Amino acid sequence: MCFCPTRTTRFIFFRTVLLFAFTVASLSNMASAQSVLDLRGKPLDPLHASRGKITVLIFASTDCPITNRYAPLLQQMHDANKDQVNFWFVYPDKNTTAGQIAEHLRLFAISVPALRDPSHSLVKQAGVTIIPEVAVFDANAHLLYHGRIDNLYEIAGRPRAAATTHELQDVLTAAIAGKPSPFVSSPAVGCYIADLQ
Amino acid sequence: MSAASHRDKILSSAFCFFALGGAQLLHSSAAANSPPEKRVTFNRDLAPVVFRTCAPCHHPGEAGPFSLLTYGDVKAHARQIADLTERRIMPPWLPEDGEAKFTGDLHLTSDEVSLFQKWLSDGMPAGDAADLPPAPRFSADWQLGKPDLILYADSSFEVPANGSDVYWNFIFRPPIDSTRWIKAIEIRPGERRLVHHANLIVDRSQSARRREKSAGTGFPGMELQIESESFDPDGHFFFWKPGTILEPEPHDMALRLDPGNDLILNTHLQPSGKPEKIQPALGIYFAEAAATKFPLLLQLENDRKLDIPAGAKNFVVADEFTLPESVSLLAIYPHAHYLGRDILAIAKFPNGKTQTLIHIPRWDLNWQAVFTYTTPIDLPAGTTISMRFQYDNSADNLANPNSPPQRVVAGNRAGDEMAHLWLQVLPQLPTTGANDPRRVLQEAIARHHVENNPQDFEAHYNLAAMLQARGELAPSIDHYQLALALRPGDATVENALGGAFFAAENLPQAIAHLSVAVKSRPDYFDSQYNLGLALAMDNKFSEAVEHLRAAVALRPQDADAEANLGGALAANNQTGEAIAHLRRALQLNPKHSLARENLDSLLRDPAKP
Numbered sequence: 001m002c003f004c005p006t007r008t009t010r011f012i013f014f015r016t017v018l019l020f021a022f023t024v025a026s027l028s029n030m031a032s033a034q035s036v037l038d039l040r041g042k043p044l045d046p047l048h049a050s051r052g053k054i055t056v057l058i059f060a061s062t063d064c065p066i067t068n069r070y071a072p073l074l075q076q077m078h079d080a081n082k083d084q085v086n087f088w089f090v091y092p093d094k095n096t097t098a099g100q101i102a103e104h105l106r107l108f109a110i111s112v113p114a115l116r117d118p119s120h121s122l123v124k125q126a127g128v129t130i131i132p133e134v135a136v137f138d139a140n141a142h143l144l145y146h147g148r149i150d151n152l153y154e155i156a157g158r159p160r161a162a163a164t165t166h167e168l169q170d171v172l173t174a175a176i177a178g179k180p181s182p183f184v185s186s187p188a189v190g191c192y193i194a195d196l197q
Numbered sequence: 198m199s200a201a202s203h204r205d206k207i208l209s210s211a212f213c214f215f216a217l218g219g220a221q222l223l224h225s226s227a228a229a230n231s232p233p234e235k236r237v238t239f240n241r242d243l244a245p246v247v248f249r250t251c252a253p254c255h256h257p258g259e260a261g262p263f264s265l266l267t268y269g270d271v272k273a274h275a276r277q278i279a280d281l282t283e284r285r286i287m288p289p290w291l292p293e294d295g296e297a298k299f300t301g302d303l304h305l306t307s308d309e310v311s312l313f314q315k316w317l318s319d320g321m322p323a324g325d326a327a328d329l330p331p332a333p334r335f336s337a338d339w340q341l342g343k344p345d346l347i348l349y350a351d352s353s354f355e356v357p358a359n360g361s362d363v364y365w366n367f368i369f370r371p372p373i374d375s376t377r378w379i380k381a382i383e384i385r386p387g388e389r390r391l392v393h394h395a396n397l398i399v400d401r402s403q404s405a406r407r408r409e410k411s412a413g414t415g416f417p418g419m420e421l422q423i424e425s426e427s428f429d430p431d432g433h434f435f436f437w438k439p440g441t442i443l444e445p446e447p448h449d450m451a452l453r454l455d456p457g458n459d460l461i462l463n464t465h466l467q468p469s470g471k472p473e474k475i476q477p478a479l480g481i482y483f484a485e486a487a488a489t490k491f492p493l494l495l496q497l498e499n500d501r502k503l504d505i506p507a508g509a510k511n512f513v514v515a516d517e518f519t520l521p522e523s524v525s526l527l528a529i530y531p532h533a534h535y536l537g538r539d540i541l542a543i544a545k546f547p548n549g550k551t552q553t554l555i556h557i558p559r560w561d562l563n564w565q566a567v568f569t570y571t572t573p574i575d576l577p578a579g580t581t582i583s584m585r586f587q588y589d590n591s592a593d594n595l596a597n598p599n600s601p602p603q604r605v606v607a608g609n610r611a612g613d614e615m616a617h618l619w620l621q622v623l624p625q626l627p628t629t630g631a632n633d634p635r636r637v638l639q640e641a642i643a644r645h646h647v648e649n650n651p652q653d654f655e656a657h658y659n660l661a662a663m664l665q666a667r668g669e670l671a672p673s674i675d676h677y678q679l680a681l682a683l684r685p686g687d688a689t690v691e692n693a694l695g696g697a698f699f700a701a702e703n704l705p706q707a708i709a710h711l712s713v714a715v716k717s718r719p720d721y722f723d724s725q726y727n728l729g730l731a732l733a734m735d736n737k738f739s740e741a742v743e744h745l746r747a748a749v750a751l752r753p754q755d756a757d758a759e760a761n762l763g764g765a766l767a768a769n770n771q772t773g774e775a776i777a778h779l780r781r782a783l784q785l786n787p788k789h790s791l792a793r794e795n796l797d798s799l800l801r802d803p804a805k806p
Contacts, residue, residue, distance in 0.1 A: 065262045065390065068470035072359040108471045109358075154595050155286070158561065161361045161535070161598035161612075192276040 039098040047141040050086040055137040062104040067132040071108040094118030130188035145171040147186030237316040238324020250288040253440035260389040260439030279313040289564040291557045299568040340443040344480030351413030353476035364419040369460040378451035380484035384437035387475030397435035400459040420609035432492040436567040451484035491628040497618040500607035501650040505590045507602040514616040517583035522634040524622035525573040532617040535596040539587040547579035584618040654683040670701040688718040722751040738769035756786035
């Protein structure tokens with residue numbers, strides 16, 4: 001699924017929004033039909049549950065050092081924006097149990113709620129391919145952005161001293177202000193979701 | 198006791214974490230493109246490569262974030278492995294394949310790289326179970342069996358959950374009561390996913406302890422400066438990186454460890470996302486016999502030329518040094534920080550032929566290492582070693598610590614730069630006696646550094662110490678004074694300069710400089726001792742007693758200090774106390790002939806010391 005919001009003129013932007021509004025309904029129907037589970041094993045559609053708020057899905061795994069390194073930053077972003085934004089950690093590996101995820105969250109002091117996505121329905125819906133990659137949806141469950149959190153890692157094995165671009169923060173700031181998203185997608189660096197069984 | 202001391206080497210370590218693949222997806226592999234008999238299989242083709250080059254880090258308890266020991270493990274990361282090997286990011290091995298071969302080589306041939314690609318497109322078959330070689334076995338135990346001595350850092354260090362890299366130094370104080378010879382040290386840095394590199398350095402004069410806020414806590418810093426008394430050059434690298442397989446030193450090249458020597462572990466740590474404590478340990482193995490061969494670490498450098506403009510993509514620093522003695526080159530350790538890009542070292546032999554000693558086309562501080570030659574390279578006297586380091590200070594260099602790029606100059610902090618090439622060499626002539634070729638090499642390299650950089654404090658200091666050691670007092674004093682001009686009031690130089698004047702029998706100058714040293718650092722044993730001695734030689738006994746008392750208080754186990762205090766007290770007509778200190782000196786060293794003579798003479802005729 002590919003969305004290409006254009007931001008060159010006001011007029012075109014307006015048209016794109018309309019187009020999205022149209023697509024949203026089918027998206028959210030699709031999600032609810034899939035088997036996204038919370039850690040108690042109950043089906044949960046994060047986009048439906050977040051209706052009225054911005055949603056951030058963070059695609060994660062328990063053994064990814066890059067995901068782990070982002071844990072404090074993601075927790076801070078969650079704490080700072082929780083009135084407007086719902087964050088979810090999403091674990092696409094079907095072999096990772098709810099208990100392992102709970103332990104992972106505990107070790108890294110993450111209070112963001114977590115979901116399992118063993119059939120990769122959220123993966124497909126968000127268009128993500130990498131762990132860690134984030135997807136941001138607006139209050140109407142329309143995909144605004146998917147890609148990296150920032151550019152701390154741009155080439156594998158060579159993290160910067162500190163990130164110099166902050167894509168997730170910039171997308172959220174714009175979304176909270178009701179402005180168009182400054183980015184649609186960006187390449188993430190990490191493990192390939194396609195490698196997961 | 199010699200007042201000489203010299204300040205020498207700095208090693209550093211670095212690290213970064215394992216990191217993962219780029220975003221482009223490789224071709225999906227549902228369809229097998231090759232006929233079955235030509236398919237690449239895991240068991241026959243991939244497993245030998247994976248077991249040799251991936252598994253040493255990718256097994257439980259090691260630094261790799263996941264294991265690569267089985268078909269399932271490798272299949273679960275197949276695209277990532279194919280991507281990272283193709284881009285030569287994994288396995289991490291900096292030197293380009295060339296004439297010189299290194300131990301522990303992780304380099305993949307291009308055929309090996311294409312195996313991973315082909316396996317993916319062939320549908321990742323396991324293959325015939327009979328083809329699978331035995332998986333490597335890794336023990337969680339000490340690699341060489343139970344160490345003779347295990348030391349733990351006095352306290353742990355807490356790595357914060359977040360932020361950029363951290364450099365921390367731990368001081369170990371080996372509890373030995375006689376000189377021992379070390380054949381191997383296993384460094385256990387603690388949680389291996391935090392520590393990417395560690396360097397162990399011997400501190401023979403407890404000089405690093407001064408940097409601890411309180412004893413046992415360790416101290417921060419990327420680069421270390423260690424002082425050592427007299428001529429005792431470093432000859433060994435003790436370097437740890439993930440997957441290190443411990444190789445004992447050759448039996449005739451053990452490392453000397455004296456009572457009171459400290460071992461400093463310099464670690465490069467990276468936050469993991471949660472606060473973590475690390476408390477490294479060392480497993481020390483003693484050799485049965487003392488060393489008979491003494492390698493030496495030589496450093497080429499040209500830090501003075503490091504003034505890299507913001508944005509410069511191709512900034513080059515070079516140095517060359519001609520060996521005054523024939524040596525065998527055992528190992529090489531190039532060192533730059535985050536802006537380093539292409540690193541080259543070449544030997545030009547006296548016959549005009551050249552050989553590349555190491556070429557690193559894509560420097561990465563995170564994967565720096567000491568590279569040991571599988572066969573030492575003979576470098577005859579007259580061989581010129583040259584280094585050429587290229588730096589990229591543009592925004593294109595992802596490792597650039599500054600955004601936007603800024604001018605960067607040489608320095609010890611992570612954000613500064615370095616251009617160092619360390620060589621571990623073994624002189625081909627015997628290293629004993631007055632003509633120790635190590636002295637010739639050290640003096641030549643110190644002279645070279647002074648010529649490179651007349652503002653180099655350490656070079657002047659080391660050259661002065663070298664000259665002093667072979668009795669060239671006038672030029673020695675000259676270079677100490679040049680060093681002092683660069684760091685006025687530095688206690689170490691004031692002490693050494695005082696010592697040189699003392700040796701030149703210029704007592705007023707000796708006392709003047711030693712007094713400055715004592716004033717600036719009252720807890721400096723050497724200068725208290727030397728000043729006490731100089732004052733005693735100048736017949737100022739009551740002042741001498743005062744400083745020798747201070748020296749004894751600082752090092753109660755030092756027989757020389759006790760003996761000299763006894764002598765000064767006797768000369769100052771404090772006979773009773775003099776006898777007590779001379780006895781104490783003999784208690785500490787029953788063979789102390791000076792203390793024995795003085796004590797005998799006092800006991801014979803207490804009135805006339």
